[in-house]
Amino acid sequence: MSLRHSVGRLSQRAGASCTAASASHLTKVAALQTRSFATPVPPVTQNAAGSKGPTAMVFLNMGGPSTTDEVGDFLSRLFADGDLIPLGRLQNYLGPFISQRRTPKIQKQYATIGGGSPIRKWSELQNEEMCKILDEISPETAPHKPYVAFRYANPLTEEMYNRLLADGFGNGKGGRAVAFTQYPQYSCSTTGSSLNELWKWRQRLEGKAGPGAIQWSVIDRWPVHPGLVEAFATNIEQKLLEYPEERRSKAVLLFSAHSLPMDVVNRGDPYPAEVAATVYAVMQRLGFSNPYRLCWQSQVGPKAWLGPQTSTSVEDYIAKGQKDLVLIPIAFTSDHIETLYELDREVIGESGHADTVKRVESLNGNPIFIKGLANLAKSHLQSGVACSYQMGLRCPGCKSERCAESKKFFASPENAFAV
Amino acid sequence: MSLRHSVGRLSQRAGASCTAASASHLTKVAALQTRSFATPVPPVTQNAAGSKGPTAMVFLNMGGPSTTDEVGDFLSRLFADGDLIPLGRLQNYLGPFISQRRTPKIQKQYATIGGGSPIRKWSELQNEEMCKILDEISPETAPHKPYVAFRYANPLTEEMYNRLLADGFGNGKGGRAVAFTQYPQYSCSTTGSSLNELWKWRQRLEGKAGPGAIQWSVIDRWPVHPGLVEAFATNIEQKLLEYPEERRSKAVLLFSAHSLPMDVVNRGDPYPAEVAATVYAVMQRLGFSNPYRLCWQSQVGPKAWLGPQTSTSVEDYIAKGQKDLVLIPIAFTSDHIETLYELDREVIGESGHADTVKRVESLNGNPIFIKGLANLAKSHLQSGVACSYQMGLRCPGCKSERCAESKKFFASPENAFAV
Numbered sequence: 108m109s110l111r112h113s114v115g116r117l118s119q120r121a122g123a124s125c126t127a128a129s130a131s132h133l134t135k136v137a138a139l140q141t142r143s144f145a146t147p148v149p150p151v152t153q154n155a156a157g158s159k160g161p162t163a164m165v166f167l168n169m170g171g172p173s174t175t176d177e178v179g180d181f182l183s184r185l186f187a188d189g190d191l192i193p194l195g196r197l198q199n200y201l202g203p204f205i206s207q208r209r210t211p212k213i214q215k216q217y218a219t220i221g222g223g224s225p226i227r228k229w230s231e232l233q234n235e236e237m238c239k240i241l242d243e244i245s246p247e248t249a250p251h252k253p254y255v256a257f258r259y260a261n262p263l264t265e266e267m268y269n270r271l272l273a274d275g276f277g278n279g280k281g282g283r284a285v286a287f288t289q290y291p292q293y294s295c296s297t298t299g300s301s302l303n304e305l306w307k308w309r310q311r312l313e314g315k316a317g318p319g320a321i322q323w324s325v326i327d328r329w330p331v332h333p334g335l336v337e338a339f340a341t342n343i344e345q346k347l348l349e350y351p352e353e354r355r356s357k358a359v360l361l362f363s364a365h366s367l368p369m370d371v372v373n374r375g376d377p378y379p380a381e382v383a384a385t386v387y388a389v390m391q392r393l394g395f396s397n398p399y400r401l402c403w404q405s406q407v408g409p410k411a412w413l414g415p416q417t418s419t420s421v422e423d424y425i426a427k428g429q430k431d432l433v434l435i436p437i438a439f440t441s442d443h444i445e446t447l448y449e450l451d452r453e454v455i456g457e458s459g460h461a462d463t464v465k466r467v468e469s470l471n472g473n474p475i476f477i478k479g480l481a482n483l484a485k486s487h488l489q490s491g492v493a494c495s496y497q498m499g500l501r502c503p504g505c506k507s508e509r510c511a512e513s514k515k516f517f518a519s520p521e522n523a524f525a526v
Numbered sequence: 527m528s529l530r531h532s533v534g535r536l537s538q539r540a541g542a543s544c545t546a547a548s549a550s551h552l553t554k555v556a557a558l559q560t561r562s563f564a565t566p567v568p569p570v571t572q573n574a575a576g577s578k579g580p581t582a583m584v585f586l587n588m589g590g591p592s593t594t595d596e597v598g599d600f601l602s603r604l605f606a607d608g609d610l611i612p613l614g615r616l617q618n619y620l621g622p623f624i625s626q627r628r629t630p631k632i633q634k635q636y637a638t639i640g641g642g643s644p645i646r647k648w649s650e651l652q653n654e655e656m657c658k659i660l661d662e663i664s665p666e667t668a669p670h671k672p673y674v675a676f677r678y679a680n681p682l683t684e685e686m687y688n689r690l691l692a693d694g695f696g697n698g699k700g701g702r703a704v705a706f707t708q709y710p711q712y713s714c715s716t717t718g719s720s721l722n723e724l725w726k727w728r729q730r731l732e733g734k735a736g737p738g739a740i741q742w743s744v745i746d747r748w749p750v751h752p753g754l755v756e757a758f759a760t761n762i763e764q765k766l767l768e769y770p771e772e773r774r775s776k777a778v779l780l781f782s783a784h785s786l787p788m789d790v791v792n793r794g795d796p797y798p799a800e801v802a803a804t805v806y807a808v809m810q811r812l813g814f815s816n817p818y819r820l821c822w823q824s825q826v827g828p829k830a831w832l833g834p835q836t837s838t839s840v841e842d843y844i845a846k847g848q849k850d851l852v853l854i855p856i857a858f859t860s861d862h863i864e865t866l867y868e869l870d871r872e873v874i875g876e877s878g879h880a881d882t883v884k885r886v887e888s889l890n891g892n893p894i895f896i897k898g899l900a901n902l903a904k905s906h907l908q909s910g911v912a913c914s915y916q917m918g919l920r921c922p923g924c925k926s927e928r929c930a931e932s933k934k935f936f937a938s939p940e941n942a943f944a945v
Binding site: 411413415420424 | 817
């Protein structure tokens with residue numbers, strides 16, 4: 108997603124190709140299997156009654172470079188992802204070119220926010236803490252073991268999958284793993300891309316494992332989960348306390364989510380509607396205490412993106428005299444360059460009103476949020492469903508066969524339908 | 527809104543000018559008052575404890591021509607509305623030109639659906655039935671008297687306001703009226719335009735009435751009201767029963783709302799997010815029984831509109847083999863040409879699968895819906911608020927002074943904030 112804040116180097120792109128090359132024979136095997144995918148792999152529905160731990164809890168997210176040295180790798184992977192940035196046949200040429208051009212600027216941005224993205228630190232902490240709670244509230248699936256799989260940064264999906272196998276999951280021994288997206292709202296560009304990647308590595312590393320393969324289920328969206336809503340709401344209430352009491356209820360809440368290009372929106376991506384559902388749920392929880400708007404950030408390039416833009420919305424409200432503005436990153440669960448640099452340094456820093464334009468804390472290590480994750484995971488583990496019913500439905504305008512096959516794999520038979 | 531299904535004639539446009547001319551001196555008075563609007567008119571907050579009936583319940587909607595003869599007038603008003611179709615200085619020239627060109631085609635469409643729009647019939651019935659229930663459940667504000675004010679068709683706002691005055695409201699006698707939008711989700715193009723029109727006529731007809739003027743309060747949005755959600759959900763359940771049991775849960779629910787031009791979306795119009803909130807609430811009530819998508823209908827002209835389009839979504843799903851599709855008009859409360867012609871005749875009629883692509887009933891005379899309207903109105907009458915807190919907030923990209931003044935009038939002092 109983070110196009111605006113992405114960097115790439117040709118050398119890193121070569122690295123990505125290298126990874127691809129080393130797995131090329133597996134790719135061919137997987138491709139053959141995919142083409143003869145008349146009957147999908149065995150159903151991945153779970154039987155809570157019969158299941159035992161250990162259970163692998165795998166957090167999916169885009170990731171970010173932990174150091175400025177990793178920025179190049181991060182970027183070349185990002186621009187190589189056709190689910191995120193569909194460049195068609197030109198992907199292998201344009202991707203490295205664009206990422207290389209962006210390198211110096213974006214490296215500086217990461218240097219500014221402390222030398223790297225904190226997303227790995229937060230993801231690992233959130234998952235570890237969640238697993239501790241799960242061991243208590245869901246003993247029948249304990250022990251719960253935390254894994255992180257990033258789409259564009261270490262630990263990558265391949266690394267995570269190999270760790271799972273080394274830890275005794277799969278390889279004829281079965282075992283259960285839950286792919287838990289850390290994007291609360293589903294987009295084909297984010298969760299979809301992560302699941303396609305997971306499906307790819309599952310096919311490559313366990314395509315022939317049969318009944319002894321890891322049994323996967325997916326938490327693919329949770330836009331209005333009570334723990335998420337409560338965590339956002341309490342953070343907002345906390346931030347509002349920083350305004351003088353007489354101005355507090357008049358501060359405008361500006362919910363900000365990463366934007367999508369209009370061609371993705373118009374293809375039928377469910378993300379804008381699910382983000383809106385989160386916003387409405389948070390406002391309901393707050394009793395509509397303040398006026399609000401949903402806006403969209405991080406647009407880049409010449410294409411049309413969904414608006415209104417966060418940065419111009421802030422400028423416009425200030426121009427109208429409304430200077431008490433609370434920015435709420437509503438589609439991220441931890442700090443990213445989009446919060447620490449784009450919102451804090453650019454939008455707020457350049458607004459001329461850093462005293463009245465404020466950003467609420469990201470969820471990061473928030474215990475309400477982590478407890479919410481555990482409750483959500485417990486419900487999923489007990490539900491016996493493979494994924495949400497919504498996940499099996501492709502976007503009306505989807506042309507991706509990878510998406511079709513990945514969805515077919517993750518959606519259980521009783522959920523599957525012919526789209 | 528209904529650009530696609532609009533007709534106009536120069537003769538009708540002349541008629542509209544005539545109305546405007548007859549009120550020209552009032553316009554000047556109102557304009558003067560507006561310019562010197564340093565202190566807004568007295569607060570319109572309601573005191574439920576002290577209020578007595580009668581209470582005027584005024585339904586706001588766009589309206590539609592009841593006969594094909596009214597089509598021209600309807601269209602010339604629609605294309606003259608700068609809140610809906612901002613043509614700037616060219617409004618008075620381009621509007622009639624466009625409407626005239628569309629006349630013959632659209633008249634045929636109204637002829638096809640029975641010679642006119644049923645919106646007046648349904649609006650009057652819904653309001654009368656709601657008022658009967660209100661008289662029972664809210665005796666302290668009884669009797670409740672139903673009025674309808676359409677934006678582009680009879681009864682127009684001016685006519686409604688004059689009826690209110692003739693019936694003993696205002697003119698020094700005070701009295702309470704509730705402007706109750708029949709667009710569940712707020713858009714500046716719909717509810718905003720209706721309220722600007724109401725504010726205009728209020729200024730013209732009662733601008734100097736002082737404390738004896740009608741006390742207005744506004745129900746300006748109700749996207750997730752339980753009565754609305756329940757009515758949609760039961761209609762969907764009813765329609766799903768028409769599919770064989772083994773196919774029922776696999777039918778895809780396609781929620782369809784009137785689209786907006788992207789320049790309105792990017793200005794910050796709250797409508798797309800509120801429509802998404804309705805959809806999510808209905809899906810929650812249905813227990814996510816079926817896969818679903820939100821799509822947008824009635825795009826017209828060369829500008830970019832919010833998608834995915836309803837018509838292409840239906841085509842795309844059919845091409846993917848998904849032929850069981852349930853269309854749900856989610857932003858209308860009664861049948862319009864958008865349901866009866868566009869969805870039924872065009873989208874379904876031309877799909878080649880009229881046996882499996884179906885549309886749920888519109889809310890029309892649905893008793894669950896009407897009971898919901900009464901409960902919503904009762905809550906509003908007892909709340910003592912002038913309008914939602916959200917209504918006072920202009921869109922970040924709004925440049926309309928009319929909008930600013932209208933909002934200032936309808937938002938009560940304690941709700942007002944400096945935007």
